[in-house]
Amino acid sequence: MxxxxxxxxxxxxxxxxxxxxxxxxxxxxxxxxxxxxxxxxxxxxxxxxxxxxxxxxxxxxxxxxxxxxxxxxxxxxxxxxxxxxxxxxxxxxxxxxxxxxxxxxxxxxxxxxxxxxxxxxxxxxxxxxxxxxxxxxxxxxxxxxxxxxxxxxxxxxxxxxxxxxxxxxxxxxxxxxxxxxxxxxxxxxxxxxxxxxxxxxxxxxxxDNFSFDRMRLLGYCLHKKMEVIPEYYTAIISITKEELKEYNFVSGDTEGFVNIPLSIKNIRFTAIFIEKDKQIKISFRSKGNFSTNKFAEEFFNGGGHKNASGGYSNLSLEETLSFFKNQLPKFKDELKNAL
The missing domain is CATH 3.90.1640.10 (inorganic pyrophosphatase (n-terminal core))
Incomplete structure (x- = not known):
């Protein structure tokens, strides 16, 4: 300093x-x-x-x-x-x-x-x-x-x-x-x-201080809402407003969810998309040299660090997921060689 x-x-x-x-x-x-x-x-x-x-x-x-x-x-x-x-x-x-x-x-x-x-x-x-x-x-x-x-x-x-x-x-x-x-x-x-x-x-x-509803939401996300895209070494989770309401969501309940798919073999890039009232909140995580910061800044009005960043989308959840997936082919080689 x-x-x-x-x-x-x-x-x-x-x-x-x-x-x-x-x-x-x-x-x-x-x-x-x-x-x-x-x-x-x-x-x-x-x-x-x-x-x-x-x-x-x-x-x-x-x-x-x-x-x-x-x-x-x-x-x-x-x-x-x-x-x-x-x-x-x-x-x-x-x-x-x-x-x-x-x-x-x-x-x-x-x-x-x-x-x-x-x-x-x-x-x-x-x-x-x-x-x-x-x-x-x-x-x-x-x-x-x-x-x-x-x-x-x-x-x-x-x-x-x-x-x-x-x-x-x-x-x-x-x-x-x-x-x-x-x-x-x-x-x-x-x-x-x-x-x-x-x-x-x-x-x-x-x-180790989460609610029972948070654990139920996590189980639901992993079982029903996680999607693995192996050709791009990527896994994503998406959650709608209705699903959050069903599991009595409170602030902090989805903290850490985005990290979990990184434990899957060959996954180098993860994202979670959470539907809010006016926009889609997004968190990104990665392993190795893949820069989530640059990805978030270029496509999702965000930023952060190389391996952990965030952003948002003003599109619908469905449109946001489609837009995200359409970007992945551009980064196939970078993700393949991230580790």
């Missing part, structure tokens, strides 16, 4: 009286872990920090220390808009485009606050006064650790901060199954363990 940026960040934190931390719409474990870790850090620096999430997030993340301090825009719009208006320093964590807040971009753009970006996704928009954007990190949570360390405040990291950071790293690497081959990642994990965190309990809280 550039020393000049860290020095400027240190100065702005010292000057700030009303910092605000915000993450993206539909926040995942890295997003929530990162904002909570940084919130605890700012509190220990004596700052009256505010955390904002654009919408609700899965119950399996709500055990994290400090969860009760998150203000959700969809339920408390007036409170959030007032906090944005009053903030003198805004941290945007785990996203690099205001459009990913889905409804708050206008207010963030209008804010006079100093804006600080901390994120590990590629191609950041040019909105931040201080931009700490590094795609080599496993997760934004890992970046948060390095930022605190670079600010000379590693001694302020306690068990609460360590739990939040570990949860972010664990979830954004699929329990260290992808985007996690940098030795620094494990150096950070080692230091987090020294703070007495129970990594097994964190795993159980996230991955």
């Amino acid at each position: 550039q020393k000049t940026k860290i020095l400027e960040l240190k100065k702005q934190i010292e000057l700030s009286e009303k910092p605000l931390i915000i993450t993206h719409y539909n926040p995942d474990g890295d997003a929530i872990g990162s904002v909570l870790a940084f919130f605890h850090y700012l509190i220990k620096k004596g700052k009256n920090a505010v955390i904002v999430s654009p919408n609700d997030y899965p119950e399996f993340l709500q055990w994290l220390p400090g969860n009760e301090h998150v203000t959700v825009y969809k339920r408390n719009s007036g409170t959030v808009l007032n906090a944005i208006h009053e903030a003198d320093l805004i941290f945007t964590l785990d996203f690099n485009d205001f459009e990913r807040t889905e409804g708050l971009e206008k207010y963030l753009n209008e804010s006079k606050a100093i804006k600080v970006l901390i994120d590990h996704h590629p191609n950041p928009k040019d909105f931040a006064d201080i931009s700490i954007s590094e795609i080599t990190y496993s997760s934004t949570a890992e970046m948060v650790y390095h930022v605190i360390e670079s600010l000379g405040d590693e001694h302020l990291i306690d068990k609460n901060i360590a739990e939040c950071i570990y949860c972010g790293i664990m979830t954004d690497t699929g329990s260290f199954n992808y985007n996690s081959s940098n030795p620094y990642t494990y150096s950070v994990v080692s230091k987090l363990l020294e703070h007495g965190i129970d990594k097994d309990r964190i795993y159980w809280n996230v991955y």
